[in-house]
Amino acid sequence: MKNLTVAATAVLLTLVTSTYAHEFKVGALVIDHPMTFNTAATAQTGGGYLRVTNTGETPDRLIGVTADFPKVELHTTEEKDGVARMMHVDAIDIPAGETVALEPGGFHVMFMGLGGDPFEVGEKIPATLTFEKAGDIEVLFSVEQRTHGNKTDHSGHAISN
Numbered sequence: 001m002k003n004l005t006v007a008a009t010a011v012l013l014t015l016v017t018s019t020y021a022h023e024f025k026v027g028a029l030v031i032d033h034p035m036t037f038n039t040a041a042t043a044q045t046g047g048g049y050l051r052v053t054n055t056g057e058t059p060d061r062l063i064g065v066t067a068d069f070p071k072v073e074l075h076t077t078e079e080k081d082g083v084a085r086m087m088h089v090d091a092i093d094i095p096a097g098e099t100v101a102l103e104p105g106g107f108h109v110m111f112m113g114l115g116g117d118p119f120e121v122g123e124k125i126p127a128t129l130t131f132e133k134a135g136d137i138e139v140l141f142s143v144e145q146r147t148h149g150n151k152t153d154h155s156g157h158a159i160s161n
Contacts, residue, residue: 022034022142026131026136026137027060027131027133027134028057028058028060029053029094029134030052030053032052033050033142034048034140035141035143035144036125036142036143037119037143037144037145038118038120038143038144039114041116041118042116043114043119044113045111045113045114046110046114047104047109048102048110048125048127048141049101049102049104049109050101050139050141051099052094052099052100052102054096054097056097057096059093060132060133061092061094061132062074062091062092063091064129065127066128067126067127068126069111069112069114070112072127073088073110073112074090075089075108076107076108077104077108084105089107092107111125124140124142124143126140127139
């Protein structure tokens, strides 16, 4: 019975890890858990989120994202007079030895022109991140269920340093 429990636990951990914890590496950069939330059928945009850890000694910059949508941009969110506005940014600095989070309410990827094809839970959105020094890396944004406050608990996800 103990062996069966250990085996079942190992299978469950593998499933959870492959579903939620995924990372990609290019040069000294580790891209952790690219994800987006499910969208309504009428949505024309979706936000993409991830963390980039620069394990190197040289700063880098995220300078672009491409995907199969009419328009994909890097954005930041600014609040003025209680109203949040999303603003295009040309690049996001990734300092040496630090982690930069693209998350709701801050920096994020904006996928525009969904055209009636909503993001659905379990779907994978392929994209290419372009860094000034490290170059291009293909990633998959996992579509996850939207939760209260548009935030998903990622506290159990490790970031490699």
